[in-house]
């Protein structure tokens with residue numbers, strides 16, 4: 001994995017005038033914002049504000065009825081899911097999506113699928129390129145295991161791990177794809193204070209060491225204010241704030257709609 005160091009660069013992703021509805025429900029209305037290379041951007045907002053829908057639009061799971069998405073200079077009306085993955089967008093989910101019966105190591109290996117080049121026959125015979133490739137994939141995966149400090153559980157079936165560690169394994173699997181843009185849906189949900197601190201550290205470190213751009217959804221305001229370069233605030237599918245943590249903290253509309261109430 002290349003170590004690039006942290007420097008905010010050009011715009012890597014911009015969404016313009018995105019609208020998405022499900023039947024009569026407007027999940028997103030005319031949303032625009034952009035993310036720069038190596039930034040950490042948080043999307044916040046009350047329950048049902050449209051945060052997960054926004055991530056799903058970015059990685060092509062949902063196709064908006066209106067608007068456009070520009071990723072790495074290419075503009076399209078919608079992202080296709082396989083295209084997003086191939087072009088370096090990886091994702092974790094609000095409800096952990098891992099293979100519970102498989103070991104940590106094997107789960108993380110699944111994150112390398114798109115990087116695998118050798119064909120079925122080579123792999124079945126485990127010859128030549130397939131063997132070299134396998135060694136390289138294992139090396140990358142071990143690097144990630146090391147980075148996230150999960151050596152001691154590498155052979156443990158994921159279903160036996162406590163929730164906080166499962167979240168970390170899910171992050172490991174996303175990192176195995178060597179993403180340029182990492183989408184994290186509530187990476188700290190359900191964690192205790194210590195686990196949250198660890199997760200914050202890992203997010204800051206991966207952003208710093210690998211230069212990965214991060215877009216995350218998080219409800220813990222302390223975490224959001226601490227680790228984000230910028231914050232986009234959604235409420236009822238509309239954008240009501242976009243700025244630095246300080247700008248968002250002092251935005252009256254945000255205080256009224258979000259920070260000031262019990263969400």
Ligand SMILES: Nc1ncnc2c1ncn2[C@@H]1O[C@H](COP(=O)(O)OP(=O)(O)OP(=O)(O)O)[C@@H](O)[C@H]1O
Nearest residue numbers: 022025026027045046047048049050051052053054
């Ligand atoms: N697949 C779907 N089918 C129908 N409605 C949907 C679908 N996905 C999202 N919605 C609706 O879109 C709106 C926004 O939902 P979304 O999950 O994006 O909000 P959220 O901000 O992520 O909420 P939370 O913080 O509770 O996860 C909600 O009214 C939700 O019910």
